[in-house]
Amino acid sequence: MSITSTDNIPMDPMCPLNFRVNRQPGRTSYIRNDVTDEQLETLLTHPGEVLKTSDKAEVRRVGHWVVKESRAGMAIKAVRHTLLRDRYRRPWLAAHHLRAHRVRVPEPLAFVEKERLGLTSGTVFVFQYLAGQTNVEEFLLSLLKQGAGADAIGGFLGRLAEGINSIEAAGAHHADLSGKNIFTREGDRFFFIDLDAVSLDTPIDEEARLKNHVQLYDSFCDALNDSLMVPFIEKMLPGGLDLRVWMPRVRKAQQERRVAIEAKWDKQGIHPRRIRDELPGA
Numbered sequence: 510m511s512i513t514s515t516d517n518i519p520m521d522p523m524c525p526l527n528f529r530v531n532r533q534p535g536r537t538s539y540i541r542n543d544v545t546d547e548q549l550e551t552l553l554t555h556p557g558e559v560l561k562t563s564d565k566a567e568v569r570r571v572g573h574w575v576v577k578e579s580r581a582g583m584a585i586k587a588v589r590h591t592l593l594r595d596r597y598r599r600p601w602l603a604a605h606h607l608r609a610h611r612v613r614v615p616e617p618l619a620f621v622e623k624e625r626l627g628l629t630s631g632t633v634f635v636f637q638y639l640a641g642q643t644n645v646e647e648f649l650l651s652l653l654k655q656g657a658g659a660d661a662i663g664g665f666l667g668r669l670a671e672g673i674n675s676i677e678a679a680g681a682h683h684a685d686l687s688g689k690n691i692f693t694r695e696g697d698r699f700f701f702i703d704l705d706a707v708s709l710d711t712p713i714d715e716e717a718r719l720k721n722h723v724q725l726y727d728s729f730c731d732a733l734n735d736s737l738m739v740p741f742i743e744k745m746l747p748g749g750l751d752l753r754v755w756m757p758r759v760r761k762a763q764q765e766r767r768v769a770i771e772a773k774w775d776k777q778g779i780h781p782r783r784i785r786d787e788l789p790g791a
Contacts, residue, residue, distance in 0.1 A: 523598065523620070525605050539601070540619045549619050552576055552635055570638050574618060577634045597622075597632045600704035603681065604636065607707070610679035613672070613700045615639060639692050639700055645669060646688035646728050648696055653732060663737055665696045666729075670744035672699035673725075682713045686721045688728030715750070722746075722755075723762045730763065 524530045524539050531538040531546060540549055557569035557576060566579040579597060601620040608614060615637035623631040643651075652662055669691070676683050683690075685706040692700045713721075722742050730738060735756075742759060743752050 522602055522605065525609075535625060536621060536623050538619060538621045541617075544618060549621075549635070552619075553621065553633060573638055573640070574635050575615070575638050577636070579632045596705075597629070599707065600634055600636075603704040603707035603709060606709055607676070607679055607681060607701070607704075610675070610681075612675050612679050612681070613698060614704060615700060615702060639702075642692040642694045642700065644689045645691045645693055645699070648693050649688075649729060649732060652696070659737060662733065663740065666737060666741040667744060668697055669693075669699055670741055672701075673721075673745055676701065676707075677713055681707055681709050682711055682717060683707050684717065684720070686724045688725065718745075718747075719755075719758060719762060722759050723766055726759050727763045727766055 527542050528539055529542055531540060538546075538549065540546070552571050552574055553576065555571045555576075557571035559567060559569045560575070561568040566577060568575060568577045570576075577600075598620070601617060604614050604617040608616075617634070617636050619633075619635040621633040621635075622629055623633075649662070649665070652665065672691075673686065683701060683703075683706055685703055690701065690703040690706075692702060722745065725745075726738060726742065729741075739752070739756060742756065746752060746755060
């Protein structure tokens with residue numbers, strides 16, 4: 510028998526306005542008010558289309574929604590899930606926080622914590638599937654293939670920089686701003702994914718900012734020269750940091766990042782295509 514509370518407590522970030530909590534033996538669910546328990550159960554049990562899988566989690570698409578399910582498995586992993594409960598709650602909390610500050614992220618629908626013998630045995634996060642959108646690396650490639658000029662590409666990068674700046678303005682930090690974690694449809698509005706990498710109420714320090722800029726520079730530098738990349742980075746640089754000193758640090762760290770990533774790929778025997786491989790004339 511489930512016990513459902515529809516009295517939202519403003520101080521409880523796990524159950525924001527328009528959501529309810531449903532507590533059942535072995536499971537606590539936070540659900541959008543207009544979604545029935547039966548509808549949620551259908552989403553949780555439907556095999557869907559598997560998008561990604563690992564020994565830690567499975568991500569699958571079910572209609573308009575993505576179901577990301579982490580699995581604790583062995584007892585030691587269940588203990589880890591329990592001790593690090595806040596970490597596993599992070600994408601749910603980040604989604605609501607960012608949306609409240611008008612930062613675009615996939616719409617959250619439900620979050621489930623599974624329990625066994627007093628331990629957290631797994632979590633499930635259900636959120637919007639970004640249909641019709643592509644990551645910004647692929648979007649840039651489409652612009653280049655269409656013959657877009659410097660003004661169009663510069664405008665795209667400028668709008669992207671504004672979207673990224675809105676995360677910091679919201680009092681949040683996204684630790685993985687690779688272009689593959691930023692989606693768009695027309696290049697004017699941007700959605701951020703991989704919310705496990707978002708921390709709240711943590712001021713971004715210089716090293717964290719450098720890491721973000723390196724991630725972004727690495728996503729685009731194969732396709733664009735510094736006449737476009739430097740203004741892009743500058744739009745995300747706060748006062749007090751000298752661009753003339755900053756950019757050499759970004760370039761050096763990006764080269765080190767690229768070498769490390771490609772060495773890892775070689776060791777694993779995988780060779781994914783990068784944007785440079787798709788460029789016209791490549």
